Amino acid sequence: MLDAQDSARLRRLLDEVREYGGRESVAGFFSEFVGGRDPGLDGVLVFDHAALLVFPDDVADVTELLTDAGFTALPPVASVVVRQRLAERYGVAEDALPVSIVRGTIPSGPAAGRGVEVFAATGELPASMVAAERANDTEAHFAFTMVDPGDGALESLRKTFANRLSLVPDGGGYNPYDDAASGGRSVLYFRVPDGSAAGVRRFELTCAGHFPEVIDGHLRSVGQQFGQAPEKLLALLTGHWAARAVHVAAELGLADLLVEPASAAEVAERAGTDPDATARLLRFLAHLDVLRPAGDGRFALTGTGALLRADNPFRDLTRLYGGAFYDAWSELLPAVRDGGSAFGHRYGTEHFDWLAAHPETARVFDRTMAAVTDVVAAEVGTAYDFPAGATVVDVGGGNGALLRAVLHRHPTTSGVLFDRDHVAAAAGADGRLRTEAGDFFTAVPDGGDVYLLSRVLHDWDDADCHRILTACRAACVPDATLLVLERLLPDDGADLGGFSLALPWDMQMLAVTGGRERSRAEYDKLLAGAGFQLTGVRALPVDMNLIVATPV
Known part of the structure; x- marks a missing residue:
């Protein structure tokens, strides 16, 4: 059955839908955000439904209430977006959150076809989650369908909502069901x-259809909005405070102490830290959405915080970026003024030479490479159709996670992992994967059908990239393919206001490696100079791209 509170909340929403659904214009919904003027969205959007999250014993309880209220209830379908949002918000595994969507429509009258979208979360759920969602109505919304989302119209409307109406991006996604x-x-x-x-x-x-680039841009913009100019500047100036706080949390292993919710005093006792300072740090981490309040003065991990556990390579990445790499940024001014990397100015030697002299940090660096690789590896195997029986050569392939993912998805392929001596030896060979050690500036294993360069080229300047690509070209058979995984800078003249991981990572390359991120046009030029033709680009998670090239 439906809890009395949920039943009352849902019935109120049904009354609102009957009222709103009869409106022919959507201007009234948004006019307040543009000073009472008509925002010009009639004919672009139509009111579709209002939504609410409830917690019934069974999904059938929702269907029964909708039917009794005179709505036509459609069969429930699985939720994707709301389930992901709840899992992230409360640090709960998605498979422990059964969420269905039950739609109810008004069968006749001025509001015919309009309706409600009821998210029904069932099962044994945390009481704190249920109470918080009922109190805050976090998933409640008014929904509008875009009439024609094609030809860039959806992206244009997204910017209208964010820029003209000053609405704050708050997630999204794609539901194939x-x-x-x-x-x-x-x-x-x-x-x-x-x-x-x-x-x-x-x-x-x-809107109907799948628009991955628009969704990706929207998700990347979440949390990037600021208020007026002073607030924006202060937010920018305090950005390193957040980085240091997350780094300290990783160094202290706080995520492993919060596998189960705990109070600041309990965390301080386990970590051997000052109780008051620990409480203040945990409070700030909750503000950053690394932790979340769990009631009774306790804190719990969010999905972001779980990445800082000892068994996750993102913890290694956090420790490295907050250590030697962070210190290198103190020399950004001379790097910009005089050239060279900030790392070189700080340590007197360049990044990879310094790592060769510090083997323990080098091993941490190699582990950090697995953090992003693990996120994109599964997608590479679907974004490109590796030929049956192909030999795949992963140049600078690190621990082999990417290559192993490709081989797993394409069981008739074999692979060669090519990297420095100590990296190749640590990766190890198994089954269809063998390792070779060498210097990719001079030569790479020949005879491969597909060559992978995953986040290699951004570490180097154009001259060094040319040497790497020339070595790859010399090894290619005539019908080979080169796959380059990199982030892409916006093209010249593009709007730089949207958040892009390529832009800050370009500064990281300036500070640490002496390399750079590049635009598609710049990669096109680099590839052409080494005897390749860029034939396509396919989007991957975390703002990565799969650049496809063939020898000419």
Whole structure:
């Protein structure tokens, strides 16, 4: 059955839908954000539904209430986006969160076809989650369908919501199960700024089809909005405080002490740290969404915080970026003024030479490379159709995670992992994977059908990249393929206001390796200079791209 509180919340929402659903214009929903003017969205958007999250004993309880209220209830479908949001917000595994979507539509009258979208979370759920969601209505929203999202219209409307209406990006995604006949549905959520539009918390833009680039850009922009100029500057200036706090959490192993929720006093006792300072650090980490309050003065991990556990390579990445790499940034001024890397100015030698002289840090560095690799590895195997029986050569392949993922997805392929002596030896050979050691500036294993360069070229300047690519070209058979995994800078003239991981990582390359991120046009030029033709680019997670090239 439905809890009495949930039943009352849902019935109130049904009354609102009957009222709002009869409106022909959507201007009233948004006029307050543009000073009462018509925002010009009639004909672009239509009101579709209002949504609410409830916690029934069974999904059938929701269907029964909708039917009793005169709505036509559709069969429930699995939720993807809301389940992901709840899992991230409360640090719960997604498979422990059964969430269904039950839609109810008004069958006739002025509001015919409009309706509700009820997210029904069932099963044994944390009481703190249920109480918080009922109190805050975090998933409640008004949803609008875009009439024609093609030809860049969805991206344009996304910017209108964020820039003209000052709505804050608040997640989104793609649900292949919803309206599967039309190619699934893309969803963009926006949050109302604090102090605005009392009673309205969130808006949803939805449209038929899959728009991965728009969704990816929207998700990357979450958390990047600031207020007026002074607040924006202060937020920028305090950015390193967050980095240091997360680094300290990784160094102290706090994530491993919070596998189960614990109080600041308990964490301090286990970590051997000052109780008051620990409490203040945990509070700040909760502000950063690394932790979350779990009631009774306790803290718990979010999905982000779980990345800092000892068994996750992101912890190694955090420790390295907060250690030697962080210190290198203190010399950014002479690097910009005089050239060279900040790392070279700070340590008197360049990044890879310094690592060769510090083997323990080098081993940490090699482990950090697995952090992003693990995120994108599975996608590479689907983004490119590796030929049956192909030999795949991973140049500078580190621990072999990427190559192993490719071989796992394509069981008739074999692989060669090529890297420095100590890296290749540590990776080890198994089954269809063998290792070779060498210097990719001079030669790489020949005869491969597919060559991989994953996050190698951004470490080097154009001259060194030319040497690496020339070595790869010399090893290629005529019908070979080169796959380059890198982030791409915006093209010249593009809007730089949107958040891009390539832009800050370009500064990291300036500070640490002496390399650089590049645009598609710059990679096109580099590849052409070494005897390759760029034939395509495919988007991957964490702002990575798969650049496909063939020898000419």
